[in-house]
Amino acid sequence: MNKEKKYCIGCGVLLQDENMMQEGYTTSIENDICNRCFRMRNYGEYQIITKSNEEYIDILKSVNKTNDLVLYMVDLLNVDKDLNYIRQYIKNKIILVLNKRDVLPKSVKDEKIINYFKDMDLDFQDVIVVSPNKNYNIDELLLMIKKYKTSKNVYVVGHTNVGKSTLINKLMKNYSFNNCFLTMSPLPSTTLNKISIKLSDDLTLIDTPGLVDRGNIVNYVDSSLLKKINPKKEIKPKTYQLKKGQALVIGGLVRIDYLEGNKNSFTVFMSNDLKVERFNMNNNEKLKDLYPKEFDVLFHEDIVISGLGFIKVVEKAKVTVYADKNVLIYTRKSLI
Ligand SMILES: Nc1nc2c(ncn2[C@@H]2O[C@H](COP(=O)(O)OP(=O)(O)OP(=O)(O)O)[C@@H](O)[C@H]2O)c(=O)[nH]1
Numbered sequence: 001m002n003k004e005k006k007y008c009i010g011c012g013v014l015l016q017d018e019n020m021m022q023e024g025y026t027t028s029i030e031n032d033i034c035n036r037c038f039r040m041r042n043y044g045e046y047q048i049i050t051k052s053n054e055e056y057i058d059i060l061k062s063v064n065k066t067n068d069l070v071l072y073m074v075d076l077l078n079v080d081k082d083l084n085y086i087r088q089y090i091k092n093k094i095i096l097v098l099n100k101r102d103v104l105p106k107s108v109k110d111e112k113i114i115n116y117f118k119d120m121d122l123d124f125q126d127v128i129v130v131s132p133n134k135n136y137n138i139d140e141l142l143l144m145i146k147k148y149k150t151s152k153n154v155y156v157v158g159h160t161n162v163g164k165s166t167l168i169n170k171l172m173k174n175y176s177f178n179n180c181f182l183t184m185s186p187l188p189s190t191t192l193n194k195i196s197i198k199l200s201d202d203l204t205l206i207d208t209p210g211l212v213d214r215g216n217i218v219n220y221v222d223s224s225l226l227k228k229i230n231p232k233k234e235i236k237p238k239t240y241q242l243k244k245g246q247a248l249v250i251g252g253l254v255r256i257d258y259l260e261g262n263k264n265s266f267t268v269f270m271s272n273d274l275k276v277e278r279f280n281m282n283n284n285e286k287l288k289d290l291y292p293k294e295f296d297v298l299f300h301e302d303i304v305i306s307g308l309g310f311i312k313v314v315e316k317a318k319v320t321v322y323a324d325k326n327v328l329i330y331t332r333k334s335l336i
């Protein structure tokens with residue numbers, strides 16, 4: 001008899017009860033979720049799956065074949081170097097959704113954040129800051145969706161771990177009687193396939209797996225460190241007045257040597273759980289075995305360490321940043 005195809009309601013993978021070692025395994029095809037989702041939800045046991053980005057790009061291309069509105073989601077602590085890259089794949093209308101507002105200091109005004117992105121010359125319809133975890137601006141987002149949507153379907157896209165599934169779960173919880181069981185986790189590549197969720201007769205949200213961000217530090221640290229790296233609470237920025245010749249080591253993961261410049265202020269916007277140490281750079285060899293990259297930081301720029309956060313530097317500075325070789329590090333105009 002031909003078995004009917006059934007997909008996991010947590011991650012979208014095709015369910016199968018034949019091979020325990022393969023994706024989508026469940027003890028009985030009667031179940032609605034795969035074993036991996038079951039273990040993540042019930043025991044917090046996370047299993048890393050690395051997806052190829054080709055599959056993700058195929059999904060984006062399929063979005064491009066539609067006329068549907070797209071929510072392009074970005075983690076505010078981990079903003080991509082080039083947000084317009086998404087335009088290579090999709091021409092749809094896009095709302096830029098800046099997520100995890102709750103981790104940036106409350107003292108910073110939303111307007112300031114929004115204007116920062118509006119000044120970037122981005123090819124998007126609109127920009128909004130949200131936090132589904134704190135139920136922040138979710139009503140406003142729904143209004144924006146209604147304003148711009150071009151059909152019943154709205155796609156949610158963005159890198160892994162930015163909070164796409166969390167947002168859809170929250171929208172469903174707030175505005176729908178239909179159930180929604182998307183799996184969420186602190187690890188990348190939780191969602192594995194497109195999943196359509198009907199919010200109402202005229203709005204269906206479509207969750208997608210995220211593009212794997214190879215430059216993100218989460219790919220190069222022990223999974224026990226992930227909780228420390230991902231801030232749960234509002235960040236308390238830590239400011240250090242540095243003279244040239246001084247260095248900072250953050251969370252045992254990154255080292256910054258201040259090579260040249262005047263007395264300067266370095267403010268670390270990263271998880272409060274990461275310890276910051278300051279010392280004379282010539283008296284301490286800590287993390288010097290990591291890969292060094294030199295940067296000329298301009299007046300009022302951030303040094304972004306992908307996946308970790310950023311360091312706001314006030315004056316011009318020449319620095320060497322030591323980190324895992326694969327981690328993307330870049331400078332940009334100060335966000336805050
Ligand atoms: N601080 C904070 N964390 C959030 C927020 N929304 C989501 N997260 C966290 O971000 C992590 C990833 O959430 P997911 O919803 O699984 O992210 P995703 O984009 O669906 O990830 P993939 O399915 O892997 O592409 C989880 O640890 C969430 O708790 C938020 O508003 N604030």
Ligand SMILES: [Mg+2]
Pocket residue numbers: 164165166183184190191207208209
């Ligand atoms: Mg997801």
